[in-house]
Amino acid sequence: MSTTLEALINRPYEYGFVTDIESDAIPKGLSEDVVRLISKKKNEPDWLLEFRLSAYRHWLTMTEPVWANVSHAKIDYQNIIYYSAPKPKKKLASMDEVDPELLRTFEKLGVPMHERKMLANVAVDVIFDSVSVTTTYKEKLAEVGIIFCSFSEAVQHHPDLVKQYLGSVVPSADNFFAALNSAVFTDGSFCYIPKNTKCPMDLSTYFRINNAESGQFERTLIIAEEGSHVSYLEGCTAPRFDTNQLHAAVVELVVLDNAEIKYSTVQNWYAGDENGVGGIYNFVTKRGLCKGVNSKISWTQVETGSAITWKYPSCVLLGDNSIGEFYSVALTNHHQQADTGTKMIHIGKNTRSRIVSKGISAGQSNNSYRGLVKVGAKADGARNYSQCDSMLIGSVCGAHTFPYIEVMNSTAKVEHEASTSRIGEDQMFYFASRGIGGEEAVSMIINGFCKEVFNHLPMEFAVEATKLLGLKLEGSVG
Amino acid sequence: MSAAMKAPDVRDEYLASLAPDANLLAGPGPDWLNALRAEAATCVNSLPYPTTHDEEWRFTDFGLLRKTVFASAADISPEVSLADIAPFILPESEKSRLVFVNGIYAPHLSACAGLPQGVVMSNLAAGLSSHDAVIRAHLAQQLDFHNEAFAALNTCHIRDGALVLIAKDTVCPAPIHLLFIATGDDAQGCASVGRLQHPASGDTRASMHVAGGRMPGATAQQASYPRCLVIAEAGSTCALIEDYVCLNQGVYFTDAVCEITLGENAAVEHTRLQRESPSAFHMAYGAVALARGSNYTAHNIAFGARISRHDLRITQNGEAAQCTLNGLALISGRQIADTHTVMDHAKPNGQSTQLHKCIADGGAHAVFNGKIFVRKDAQHTHAAQQSRNLLLSNKARIDTKPQLEIFADDVKCAHGATVSQLETEEMFYLNSRGLSPLTARNLLIYAFAEEIVDRIPVTSLIKQLSKTLSEQILEHT
Numbered sequence: 001m002s003t004t005l006e007a008l009i010n011r012p013y014e015y016g017f018v019t020d021i022e023s024d025a026i027p028k029g030l031s032e033d034v035v036r037l038i039s040k041k042k043n044e045p046d047w048l049l050e051f052r053l054s055a056y057r058h059w060l061t062m063t064e065p066v067w068a069n070v071s072h073a074k075i076d077y078q079n080i081i082y083y084s085a086p087k088p089k090k091k092l093a094s095m096d097e098v099d100p101e102l103l104r105t106f107e108k109l110g111v112p113m114h115e116r117k118m119l120a121n122v123a124v125d126v127i128f129d130s131v132s133v134t135t136t137y138k139e140k141l142a143e144v145g146i147i148f149c150s151f152s153e154a155v156q157h158h159p160d161l162v163k164q165y166l167g168s169v170v171p172s173a174d175n176f177f178a179a180l181n182s183a184v185f186t187d188g189s190f191c192y193i194p195k196n197t198k199c200p201m202d203l204s205t206y207f208r209i210n211n212a213e214s215g216q217f218e219r220t221l222i223i224a225e226e227g228s229h230v231s232y233l234e235g236c237t238a239p240r241f242d243t244n245q246l247h248a249a250v251v252e253l254v255v256l257d258n259a260e261i262k263y264s265t266v267q268n269w270y271a272g273d274e275n276g277v278g279g280i281y282n283f284v285t286k287r288g289l290c291k292g293v294n295s296k297i298s299w300t301q302v303e304t305g306s307a308i309t310w311k312y313p314s315c316v317l318l319g320d321n322s323i324g325e326f327y328s329v330a331l332t333n334h335h336q337q338a339d340t341g342t343k344m345i346h347i348g349k350n351t352r353s354r355i356v357s358k359g360i361s362a363g364q365s366n367n368s369y370r371g372l373v374k375v376g377a378k379a380d381g382a383r384n385y386s387q388c389d390s391m392l393i394g395s396v397c398g399a400h401t402f403p404y405i406e407v408m409n410s411t412a413k414v415e416h417e418a419s420t421s422r423i424g425e426d427q428m429f430y431f432a433s434r435g436i437g438g439e440e441a442v443s444m445i446i447n448g449f450c451k452e453v454f455n456h457l458p459m460e461f462a463v464e465a466t467k468l469l470g471l472k473l474e475g476s477v478g
Numbered sequence: 479m480s481a482a483m484k485a486p487d488v489r490d491e492y493l494a495s496l497a498p499d500a501n502l503l504a505g506p507g508p509d510w511l512n513a514l515r516a517e518a519a520t521c522v523n524s525l526p527y528p529t530t531h532d533e534e535w536r537f538t539d540f541g542l543l544r545k546t547v548f549a550s551a552a553d554i555s556p557e558v559s560l561a562d563i564a565p566f567i568l569p570e571s572e573k574s575r576l577v578f579v580n581g582i583y584a585p586h587l588s589a590c591a592g593l594p595q596g597v598v599m600s601n602l603a604a605g606l607s608s609h610d611a612v613i614r615a616h617l618a619q620q621l622d623f624h625n626e627a628f629a630a631l632n633t634c635h636i637r638d639g640a641l642v643l644i645a646k647d648t649v650c651p652a653p654i655h656l657l658f659i660a661t662g663d664d665a666q667g668c669a670s671v672g673r674l675q676h677p678a679s680g681d682t683r684a685s686m687h688v689a690g691g692r693m694p695g696a697t698a699q700q701a702s703y704p705r706c707l708v709i710a711e712a713g714s715t716c717a718l719i720e721d722y723v724c725l726n727q728g729v730y731f732t733d734a735v736c737e738i739t740l741g742e743n744a745a746v747e748h749t750r751l752q753r754e755s756p757s758a759f760h761m762a763y764g765a766v767a768l769a770r771g772s773n774y775t776a777h778n779i780a781f782g783a784r785i786s787r788h789d790l791r792i793t794q795n796g797e798a799a800q801c802t803l804n805g806l807a808l809i810s811g812r813q814i815a816d817t818h819t820v821m822d823h824a825k826p827n828g829q830s831t832q833l834h835k836c837i838a839d840g841g842a843h844a845v846f847n848g849k850i851f852v853r854k855d856a857q858h859t860h861a862a863q864q865s866r867n868l869l870l871s872n873k874a875r876i877d878t879k880p881q882l883e884i885f886a887d888d889v890k891c892a893h894g895a896t897v898s899q900l901e902t903e904e905m906f907y908l909n910s911r912g913l914s915p916l917t918a919r920n921l922l923i924y925a926f927a928e929e930i931v932d933r934i935p936v937t938s939l940i941k942q943l944s945k946t947l948s949e950q951i952l953e954h955t
Binding site for chain 1: 533537854857867869871872873874875876877880881882883885887888891892893894895896897899
């Protein structure tokens with residue numbers, strides 16, 4: 001049972017995707033001409049082309065970072081196609097045509113029926129019309145003045161907003177991968193919440209037609225004006241397969257006075273096979289700026305996929321009394337490597353941050369938590385609490401903790417604690433003696449371990465995430 | 479990781495200027511020692527000078543050292559009398575004391591009579607004639623100097639040092655006091671040996687900061703290279719005090735290395751005191767190897783030096799070894815104190831407990847980096863680490879990085895770090911009982927530091943340090 005499922009999780013999904021994408025792709029490689037071509041194809045204004053070009057020129061002077069606790073073969077940046085038009089998909093007529101094993105995965109995860117169809121790329125018009133649903137949602141959002149669209153649309157229709165905020169949190173020269181993204185990003189999402197508006201629903205990538213294939217170099221920009229509130233969901237629990245090996249996304253959040261952004265991610269990209277062959281390199285720069293007073297950013301992430309994850313959702317706490325939160329579950333199995341964590345940069349007075357990180361390593365994987373808590377000289381009354389727990393399953397995996405704490409203010413209070421634990425034979429025996437099978441027992445233990453993080457996920461996500469972790473770990477214990 | 483990234487053959491002129499000349503390299507001692515010194519000198523010439531761009535040196539800028547010219551102080555033999563060192567003498571170690579002046583053995587200040595059979599306390603230079611094989615087997619074996627410029631620098635300067643051998647199943651009755659005295663820039667003038675030939679000068683302070691690094695005409699300050707080699711054979715027990723002091727306030731450089739080997743079931747309690755002059759530079763490496771069932775306890779106290787750094791690496795090479803590490807850094811003014819520890823659990827059933835405290839006042843900067851490795855085979859390891867930091871001024875800074883790297887699943891590991899100021903509740907409590915805010919503050923700081931000092935096994939030393947503690951706290955207020 002478990003071996004079948006494992007194979008299922010890790011196998012490339014070969015149904016439904018059309019591989020022939022040569023039609024509207026530009027040649028491999030990166031040069032100034034390619035950057036210009038991307039900009040031209042997207043019909044971008046001159047300032048954006050300049051933004052791309054300056055990022056590209058800076059990127060040329062940078063070297064790939066080597067400090068992360070991961071190892072991989074050198075990436076050939078000239079062997080990547082930097083632009084291809086959205087891939088056309090062959091629609092399947094009904095659920096009967098879908099690979100039965102994928103359906104079983106959905107069953108296990110408890111993915112709602114209509115979503116299953118969308119994820120399996122079945123035309124959903126019959127029961128649940130995605131287009132009309134999307135339209136309804138869009139109308140509802142427009143009523144309260146919320147802009148939620150693809151990045152390309154935003155560039156065309158709201159250039160002033162994009163120009164004002166693009167690169168204001170993650171400058172184009174911030175780091176190697178952010179510079180690369182700034183030069184060649186093709187699309188992403190844009191979200192603007194006007195003053196004193198509470199977004200009536202969780203914004204999710206599920207309900208966007210234009211952005212089903214977000215691409216390799218995704219760019220997200222979310223702006224929460226004074227007094228506004230939004231909850232944004234990214235990714236999904238179902239396995240997602242992609243031919244692009246390198247993913248370098250940039251996410252920027254800007255929060256003004258008394259506003260709040262809650263950003264949740266569930267990532268389950270292709271992790272490579274059990275021998276560590278293939279899989280996606282997920283090198284992401286995510287950063288939020290708490291610009292106004294009493295502003296708040298809350299990051300929640302469940303990272304279970306990708307061969308290599310290199311991701312540090314950060315909060316720059318600039319406004320007085322601003323709050324940053326980071327809740328993370330990172331699971332690695334087989335040969336996966338994850339180096340993830342957060343940065344909390346306290347600049348304003350009475351700023352608070354909280355970090356809860358749960359790392360689970362199984363198989364031959366390596367899981368690292370790398371965090372920075374920095375309290376500037378003027379951040380009077382800053383407060384941080386960090387907790388990072390690791391769980392090891394099996395004796396050939398590794399768990400690493402690299403917490404950096406830098407304090408320059410004597411009124412600051414910073415606490416950090418970390419622990420490790422395992423799923424022991426004694427625990428499994430306890431469950432078994434009470435008639436609970438191995439699979440369920442693991443799921444329950446993991447669920448308890450991650451509860452603090454799952455509590456911060458929107459409900460449907462939390463339910464799926466719990467099952468997802470159990471599924472990913474099947475066959476690892478006992 | 480960072481070592482692998484360093485480009486080879488980056489000859490650093492400053493480091494090279496500190497290395498001894500060929501005469502000294504091929505100087506006293508047997509051939510193998512000459513070869514060791516030559517090898518270390520090659521490393522000194524090929525390793526880059528550590529900067530804040532190196533991960534391991536990110537927070538500690540030793541750039542100031544570069545601006546000062548140093549020459550080995552080993553060949554100046556200043557007149558130091560017993561009266562001069564009286565404040566540092568410990569009654570418990572009245573008959574088990576080795577004194578080194580600028581890294582060179584001073585027999586007239588030392589006392590090692592009446593030690594039981596099986597305890598050898600001597601200087602390395604003398605020990606080479608009687609214990610050549612043991613020294614050869616252990617010297618520079620625990621500490622790998624190939625990637626550490628300053629450890630290599632010490633190694634290429636080896637001429638003398640402390641040698642402590644505790645034979646099998648021997649219990650050393652008295653604590654062994656290894657007193658390293660730096661004379662600083664007293665009336666003796668400064669070093670006039672080494673590669674830089676400079677006339678002795680009365681006023682050396684003027685040349686403290688030489689613009690643009692090494693300047694041929696500048697007056698050299700004293701540099702000393704103390705070395706300790708301690709071997710506790712199976713079943714033996716000893717207490718050790720490694721003590722760095724100075725006689726004069728002044729700029730000088732201490733580059734020390736201490737290697738300790740514990741045999742099966744041996745127990746060593748090691749107190750390390752760094753009370754150098756407030757303008758001195760102190761760089762020290764410690765390497766401890768533990769065999770099966772052995773027990774190592776360390777108390778590392780740092781009060782002095784303008785910039786100090788202590789790198790301690792402990793490796794549990796045998797099963798069921800136990801370690802306790804206590805640390806305290808109390809600094810103020812513009813002092814920088816950096817402690818890097820590596821606790822390497824390589825074998826199963828090991829234990830380690832670490833508590834490191836930093837108190838930073840004024841514009842001081844305290845750094846702590848504690849790594850705990852639990853290797854693949856080291857199942858049932860129990861490791862706990864705590865970093866507690868007290869930040870007393872808005873200009874002071876604390877950087878702490880407790881790091882865990884675990885490769886075994888059946889282990890118990892935890893670490894915690896806190897950075898905070900004095901609790902207002904505690905202050906209020908003391909104020910409500912009639913203590914002035916200042917007295918209350920000093921009392922709380924004292925109590926915070928005393929927790930570590932109290933763990934030292936030598937009563938007279940606790941008294942000495944408690945006095946220093948209260949003086950230092952008072953001085954800062």
